[in-house]
Amino acid sequence: MDIVDRGSVKDVDQQQFTAAFSEFLKKTGKLDVPSGNWADIIKLGIHKQMAPVDPDWYYTRCASMARFLYLRRTGVGAFTRVYGGLKHKGVRPSHFQRGSRSVVRKCLQSLEKAKIIEKHASGGRVLSTLGRRNMDTIAKQVAEKLARQAQQQQQQQ
Known part of the structure; x- marks a missing residue:
C-alpha cells in the first residue's frame, strides 16, 4: 500500500x-490569535466545565475547522453543532448543547485573515486555493512520515 502517492x-x-x-x-505566524486574557479563560461551550488545558488550543481548533471545510462548505451554525x-x-438526564459561537466566529475570522478560507457567495465558508494547497502539502508530509515509520517497523521485524 503506497500512501505517499496520495496527496489529499x-x-x-x-x-x-x-x-x-x-x-x-x-x-507561519499568519494566524491572528485573539489577544488579551480571552484565550486563557474562555470555555469552548456551555457543556464544558473548564477552559482548555492545552495552551495551543486555538491553533488546534482552527486546524480542525480548516480540515472540516476541506470536506464540505459550512457556516458558524454547523460548527457549533460539530x-x-x-x-x-x-442526577437529571444529560442533554446536547451547542459549542461556543464566539470561538467559532473568531477562528473563522482568523482563518480568513490568513487567506486559508473565504466566504462563499451563497453563504457559509469554503477553502481558498492557497488553503487547499497548504493542506495538501501538509497531508503529503504526514503520509510520507507514516510511510517511513511503517518501513522502519518492517525492517526491525
Missing part, C-alpha cells in the same frame, strides 16, 4: 493531520 487530506489520519496543520499554523457535547446536569 482525506487519505491521512485526521488526528495526525490536525496536529501537523496546527503546528504549521503556529510556525463542537457541541452533552451537558451534565447532575
Whole structure:
C-alpha cells in the first residue's frame, strides 16, 4: 500500500493531520490569535466545565475547522453543532448543547485573515486555493512520515 502517492487530506489520519496543520499554523505566524486574557479563560461551550488545558488550543481548533471545510462548505451554525457535547446536569438526564459561537466566529475570522478560507457567495465558508494547497502539502508530509515509520517497523521485524 503506497500512501505517499496520495496527496489529499482525506487519505491521512485526521488526528495526525490536525496536529501537523496546527503546528504549521503556529510556525507561519499568519494566524491572528485573539489577544488579551480571552484565550486563557474562555470555555469552548456551555457543556464544558473548564477552559482548555492545552495552551495551543486555538491553533488546534482552527486546524480542525480548516480540515472540516476541506470536506464540505459550512457556516458558524454547523460548527457549533460539530463542537457541541452533552451537558451534565447532575442526577437529571444529560442533554446536547451547542459549542461556543464566539470561538467559532473568531477562528473563522482568523482563518480568513490568513487567506486559508473565504466566504462563499451563497453563504457559509469554503477553502481558498492557497488553503487547499497548504493542506495538501501538509497531508503529503504526514503520509510520507507514516510511510517511513511503517518501513522502519518492517525492517526491525
